[in-house]
Amino acid sequence: MFRLHGRPLRHLFSLRSASFRRLFTPSDSQPPDPNDKLEEESLPEYLQDRFYPVKIGETFQTRYQVIGKLGFGVCSTVWLCKDLTQHKYATLKVFGRDLLEGKRRLELYDRINAANTSHAGAMLVRTALDNFQIANAKGRYQVIVHQPLGIRLYDLRHRFVDKILPEGAVKMTLIHLLLALDYLHTEAGIIHTDIQEKNVMLGIEDELILAEFEEGEKSNPSLQKVVGNRVIYASRKLNRTNDYGRPVLCDFGQARFGSARYDGDIQPYRYRAPEILLRTTWDEKVDIWNLAIITWDIFQQDQLFYAKDSNNKDSSAHHIAEIIAILGPPPREMLQNNDYATQFFDLEGNWKGAAPIPSTTLEQKEGILQGKPQQLFLVFMRKMLQWRPAERSSARELLADEWLCSP
Template sequence: MPASDPHTEQSDAADYVPLGAIERLKRYRMGGYHPVDIGDILGGHYRVMHKLGFGAYSTIWLARDERTEKYVAVKVGTGYSHPLEVDVIACLQTSQTFDISIVRSVIPPVLDAFEAHGPNGKHPCYVTTPSGANLKRAKTSSHNGGFRLDVARAMAAQLAIAVTHIHEKGYVHGDVRLANMVLRLPFDINQLSLETLYRKYGEPMRIPVVGADGQPLTPAGPTDCIVPVWLGKTSDQIMLPEAKIMLIDFGEAYLPSLQSRYTSNAPPAYQPPEALWDRRTPMTFPSDIWTLACSLWDMVAWFPLFKSYFSKENDVTSEQVAILGRLPTGWWSAWGRKNDRLRRRFNKHGRPVDAVCYPDWETRFENAVQQPRRERGMMTMEPEEKDAFFSLLRSMLVFRPEGRITARQVLESEWMVQWARPEYERVLHGG
C-alpha cells in the first residue's frame, strides 16, 4: 500500500497551469512523480520512446531495451508507490491450480526491476511487456461505447481467472476495475521499427509546461509533458480473437493474513459497502468480489451499476440500496444518522419512494445493457443468460462480506461455465 497519500498537496510544491490528458503536474515534487523525457535511459539500458499512460502512483513508458532490441513497458513509481508490488507479481507467477501459461497471459510477469534516482527522490521501477489501452479508455474512446457481447464474456472469464488465482495465492488485489485491465497487443510490436511505430501511431506529442503566474519551472518537474500514445482499439473495434486482457496495477494489493485494511482507495462507486459502513472489520477477499461484480457489469453494460453523478459516498449508498434493498440494521442506522435526508428517500423496507429517480435492477439492466445494444444492432442477452448473469451478480453483491461467494465459485458459476468460459476457449483456439 502507498506509504502516504499523494493527493495531499505539499505547500512547497510548484504551481502549474493545469493541462488535460496528462498526469497532475503538482505531483512532480519530492516523493512524487519522477520527471522522464523521450530519449532518457532508465535502468541503464531502457531508452524511452513514448508514453503509455499514468496513474496516481506511477507513469508508464514505452522503451526499447538496448540489450535485446525489444520493446518493453517501464512503470516508474512515485515516492508513494508500493515497493512490494514487484514481489507480489513475482509470487503470482506460479500456480498449482491453473496452467502457468494462462496465469502469465492474464497477469503479466515482471521482466526486470530497478530504482531511478532524481530530484524527487528514489523511485521503484519495474519492466513488463507493453500492452494496449485499458478497458475503461477503450470504452470511453469508442463511438458505440460498449463491447460486443462475445468479447465481454471472454474478458469476464479471464478476469475471473486472474482474481481466483490472486486469491488462491493469498492476496487481495484491492482495485479490480476496468482502468486496471489492459488489452494485450494484437500484433508483435517488436516487428515495428521506431520510424514505423511513430508513422502508424504518432510521434510523442509534447505539451509545454507553464508555471502559474509566470513562475519559473523547477527541476522537480518536466519542461514538457507527453500525451500517452494510443496502441489499442476502441471497444467496438475489438473482435473475439483480440479479446485478450491482463489485470495490472498491484499497488493496492496486500496479504490479509499479514496486513489489516479498513479502507478502500477505489473510486466510491466501486468501493464495497464495508469500506463505508464497517471500519472495525478488516476488508479481505470478499471486498474484491464486490468490485469484481461491478467490473463484470461494466463489461456488458454502457453505464456503471452504481452510477453516482456526484461521486459521494452517500449517493453511492443510495444507488446500492435502490438495487439491493435495505442495508443491514447497524449500517442502515449509521447511514440515517449521517444523512437522514437521503435515507428518507427510501421507506423502512429500503424501497425507493421515487422509483424513477432510483431505478431497480431490471430497469437498469434494460437501460444500460439491452437497449444500447439493440439501438446499435448488437447482440443482447437472451432470457436464460440474463437470469444466470443476475444470479451470479446477486451472489456477489451481498452487503455483508461473509455472505458473498468466493472467486472460485464465481469461476464455476452457471454464467461463467455456460457463456463466458466457452467464449474464452474460442479466443485460446483462435476464435
C-alpha cells in the first residue's frame, strides 16, 4: 500500500455523482500578449487549424460538457468533462484534424476492449469508454473518451524527499505494471514500446479533486488567449491528494500489434533496448527491457544508463558502452550480418572504442539495499536486462520473482 506523509495511498475506485450542467464565464485575468505562445502554440510544428477549438462549457454529443483543460500534446488536447448521461466525470482526448493517429489509437483501444477482461491486468490498462468525431469546415476530429486519471508516476516519485519510492511501493507498482503487460502481451497481442514513468498514471480514488477542479474553473477561470474565432486555454492541474488508486499503463501512441517481429526505431533514447540500438528486429520483449529501466528510475538515485556523449547529446555509442559495462559484450549472433554493428564492433565482436566503457557494475550502481534483499533485487533486474530478448523473463514469469514477492 502506498504511503505518503504517513497516510496510505489506497487502491480502490469510487464514483461521485456529477452535478447539473454548469455555466462557465471567461477569465477576467490579464490575457497574454498576442505574441506570446500559449500551450499547443509552443509546439514546433503547430498549425492553428490542426487543433479543434474546444471551448470550456461546450457540450458534445448532447452528453459531454467540457469543464476544463487537462493538457495537450503534439497531436491532441485533453479535457475534463461531465458525462451528463452517466452523471460522472470523464476525459476527452481530441485528436488533430484528419490525423491518422486518432484512427490508429482507436483501433488499438478496440483491440484492448475486445480482449479477455477477466484477466487481472485488464483494469490496469487505460481503455476507451466511448468515441465520436467532431466535424467542422476544416475537417474531422477524432475524440476518445477515457476514465479520468490522476498524477503520473513520475510526479508521485518527485513528491518524496529523495525522489525515489520506498521498496514496498516499488514492488506494488511493478506488480501492477507486470499484470498490465501480461494482459497486453498474452491477451490483447499488443507491444507498448514506450513504457516510462510519464506513461503510468495513478487512478483517482476520491473524486473530490475532480469536483475541486470544476469549482476552480467556475470561480477562477483558466488563463485564455483569443486568436481570431478560437480560444486557447491554459491547462489546469488537479489538486494534490494523499490518496491514489492503482497504477494504470497509458499512452499507446507508439504501440504495435504483437503477432510479428518488427524493425525500426522505437522507445525514448535512454530506454532503448539493445536490439533497437543495434538495429535488429524486435518483439514484445522490448517492453521488459523498458520495465527494467523504469524500475531503476523509481528506486535508485542515479539513472542506470545516460546514453549521452561529453556534449550531452544522445549517443548510441555511449549507450552501448554503458550496457557492456553492466552485461558484458553482446552475443556474436547479434553482430553477425549486421552492417550497422560494424560501426562499434570488429569482425571478432570486439569493441572498437567508439566510446569508453565505464568501469562500473550493476552491484556498484545499486545504492539502496544491502545483503540478501540487494542480491535478490539484482537477480530480478538481470532477468530483464539481457542482450538476447528471448532470455528476458516474460511479465508472467517476473510476477513470481522472489524479490518481488518478498514482504
